[in-house]
Amino acid sequence: MTAAPAAEPTVPTPGVATEVGRLRTVMLHRPGNELRRLTPRNNDVLLFDGLPWVDRAQDEHDAFAAALRDHDVEVLYLSELLAQTLEVPEARATALDRTLTGIRLGDSLRAYLEGFLGDHDAAQLAEVLMAGLAVAEIGPTKSLVTALSGPEDFVIDPLPNLLFTRDSSVWVQDRPTVTSLAMPARRRETQLTDLIYTFHPRFAGRERLHGSDLEYLEGGDVLALADGVLAVGVGERTGPAGVERLARTVFERGLAHTVLAVPIDQDRATMHLDTICTMVDVDAVVMYPNVAHRLAAVAVRPGDGADLVISPTEPFVDAAAKAMGISELRVIDTGLDPITAEREQWDDGNNTLAIGPKLAVAYERNVETNERLELAGIEVIRIAGSELGSGRGGPRCMSCPISRDAL
Numbered sequence: 001m002t003a004a005p006a007a008e009p010t011v012p013t014p015g016v017a018t019e020v021g022r023l024r025t026v027m028l029h030r031p032g033n034e035l036r037r038l039t040p041r042n043n044d045v046l047l048f049d050g051l052p053w054v055d056r057a058q059d060e061h062d063a064f065a066a067a068l069r070d071h072d073v074e075v076l077y078l079s080e081l082l083a084q085t086l087e088v089p090e091a092r093a094t095a096l097d098r099t100l101t102g103i104r105l106g107d108s109l110r111a112y113l114e115g116f117l118g119d120h121d122a123a124q125l126a127e128v129l130m131a132g133l134a135v136a137e138i139g140p141t142k143s144l145v146t147a148l149s150g151p152e153d154f155v156i157d158p159l160p161n162l163l164f165t166r167d168s169s170v171w172v173q174d175r176p177t178v179t180s181l182a183m184p185a186r187r188r189e190t191q192l193t194d195l196i197y198t199f200h201p202r203f204a205g206r207e208r209l210h211g212s213d214l215e216y217l218e219g220g221d222v223l224a225l226a227d228g229v230l231a232v233g234v235g236e237r238t239g240p241a242g243v244e245r246l247a248r249t250v251f252e253r254g255l256a257h258t259v260l261a262v263p264i265d266q267d268r269a270t271m272h273l274d275t276i277c278t279m280v281d282v283d284a285v286v287m288y289p290n291v292a293h294r295l296a297a298v299a300v301r302p303g304d305g306a307d308l309v310i311s312p313t314e315p316f317v318d319a320a321a322k323a324m325g326i327s328e329l330r331v332i333d334t335g336l337d338p339i340t341a342e343r344e345q346w347d348d349g350n351n352t353l354a355i356g357p358k359l360a361v362a363y364e365r366n367v368e369t370n371e372r373l374e375l376a377g378i379e380v381i382r383i384a385g386s387e388l389g390s391g392r393g394g395p396r397c398m399s400c401p402i403s404r405d406a407l
């Protein structure tokens, strides 16, 4: 008797309607050579609070990916998707054009780099686009720009924050949203996500929402509280105009019926909504206790034509419950004293990634927050983050869900 042929593994259909639907496919970025560019001179501008030990950060990240795979989540790597994308001639041409356009390089250096990068294969080009390029790594250029630069100056800037795949794109239902990143050090990340979603065979042909040239909107601010309900933080990164644009875009397409704009402090510690609040169950969030009582929201709903209906400010939990059609949005009481709460928030204790309802990945170092989550019935998968955390991002920041089951 001949054995039946092994079934082809099926590719989960892309689409994310909620924060907690069973996670099927996620995009991560394994920290790479872009992190080796960090120095005490540039780490602030590059948005890192320290200099991670890169090999250890990679080990920690591999353990994060393994924990997801152990729970049957398909892990895609941004670097691999990018290299595959750059095999497409039009993608390659677009990438070179976008990287080399601008007033910074000057004509001589631009012409030199066209030739230099022209000799790179897709994987090598992907590496340069992520890790950047320093003057010392190129040959003589006849360019005044390089003549007046030091060997360690960058002709293409590195992108150490690619690690936080949450921010440079976000899926709203079955569509990828290419965001618009506010900090100069991160602007170029969306060139890469835009290329992937435009040209990679797995995604090509899908409508992309928003775009890097539009109003500021970062994925870490966007939470899909329920099917049809988005909460969007407004603070250091996403501006009110970004939320307004997203609201119109999703209403026009019937992808959501309510968008809650949620003002957050314009601080590094609370740069995105997901640094203070993430969902751990269909009706429950873990929230930074020091702000929980004052978090407010403005509900935005579709009006006539392009008009929006904007409700008066309400407490966030009330506005959320109403929009979600539930009696109460439970805030898991972490019961922490203000100092422990502040320390664990800084270390991304509230930044959990739900694999499904009541099942979340969290940094192990936030001992007290994790204990309280477990007491509340949430299964916590702990991962190490001593090196990963120096860029101020936890499991949710480091992941871009591409496919989740409907609830």
Ligand SMILES: NC(=[NH2+])NCCC[C@H](N)C(=O)O
Binding pocket: 046, 047, 048, 161, 164, 166, 167, 183, 186, 219, 220, 221, 271, 272, 274, 275, 391, 392, 393, 394, 396, 397
């Ligand atoms: N979704 C998030 N909370 N992302 C964290 C991003 C951290 C990154 N270093 C930045 O400052 O932009």
